[in-house]
Amino acid sequence: MDFYNYETYGQCEIGAPDFRSTAKVGMRAPNFTLTGLDGKPVSLTDFLGKKHILLEFGSIT
Amino acid sequence: MGEVPPLTKLYGKYEPKGFAFFIVYVREAHPGENYPHHKSFEQKLEHAEKLRKLEDINKIPIVIDDINGTAHNAYGLLPNMVYLIDKEGMVVYKSDWSDAEEMDGMCATLLRLDEMKARQIPIIRQGTSERLHWIPMDPAMRERIYRRSGQKAIQDYLNAKGHLPYATDSEREKSGNST
Numbered sequence: 001m002d003f004y005n006y007e008t009y010g011q012c013e014i015g016a017p018d019f020r021s022t023a024k025v026g027m028r029a030p031n032f033t034l035t036g037l038d039g040k041p042v043s044l045t046d047f048l049g050k051k052h053i054l055l056e057f058g059s060i061t
Numbered sequence: 062m063g064e065v066p067p068l069t070k071l072y073g074k075y076e077p078k079g080f081a082f083f084i085v086y087v088r089e090a091h092p093g094e095n096y097p098h099h100k101s102f103e104q105k106l107e108h109a110e111k112l113r114k115l116e117d118i119n120k121i122p123i124v125i126d127d128i129n130g131t132a133h134n135a136y137g138l139l140p141n142m143v144y145l146i147d148k149e150g151m152v153v154y155k156s157d158w159s160d161a162e163e164m165d166g167m168c169a170t171l172l173r174l175d176e177m178k179a180r181q182i183p184i185i186r187q188g189t190s191e192r193l194h195w196i197p198m199d200p201a202m203r204e205r206i207y208r209r210s211g212q213k214a215i216q217d218y219l220n221a222k223g224h225l226p227y228a229t230d231s232e233r234e235k236s237g238n239s240t
Binding site: 002004005006007008009010018019020021022023024025026027028029030032033034035036037042044045047048049050051052053054055056057058059060061 | 086124142144151154
């Protein structure tokens with residue numbers, strides 16, 4: 001079973017404890033490499049020294 | 062995800078002032094018949110493209126996490142988190158929900174920091190604050206999202222034991238789950 005991509009809401013404990021203990025305020029943000037709709041990679045390091053970044057996480061559901 | 066119009070408004074206000082905004086597409090929070098859990102990156106990409114069309118997201122770039130949720134894991138796994146990271150790569154704000162008013166205030170704070178640095182105003186120390194917020198029940202929005210995902214998403218939500226944080230009392234009774 002894929003615990004990350006759960007099939008049924010409620011199968012997976014919502015990650016509240018992780019939220020508090022990871023990527024804390026005042027700490028260096030974890031690097032990420034994500035993929036744009038155009039297929040191009042986007043990394044945190046592309047913006048260092050250049051822009052402030054706002055991330056909003058979500059999905060269609 | 063959270064409401065798009067308030068986020069778009071913030072984008073219009075802060076993007077020209079040195080901010081990059083991203084919507085990070087992660088796992089389906091409420092998988093249903095129409096949008097089941099992701100089995101491939103291509104499927105995740107397709108869902109993200111549908112979100113863009115449905116919510117008319119034309120300005121803010123949508124970026125997709127890998128199929129294993131690597132970035133989502135690193136940032137704490139909640140479905141609607143918001144993070145603000147300064148130019149130096151430091152987390153300056155994090156929230157478990159998208160609250161436009163708070164985000165507006167924090168972006169303005171970062172602009173003041175830019176200003177202090179530009180004018181070489183010495184900073185005595187870096188302080189922190191903590192706060193709570195209260196997320197109002199919004200049945201209309203919830204209904205829209207569950208209907209979008211399908212009947213399974215609604216049923217799974219009502220079946221979920223232990224956490225029905227946003228269910229009304231009558232929904233709890235109907236589901237036979239009063240915990």
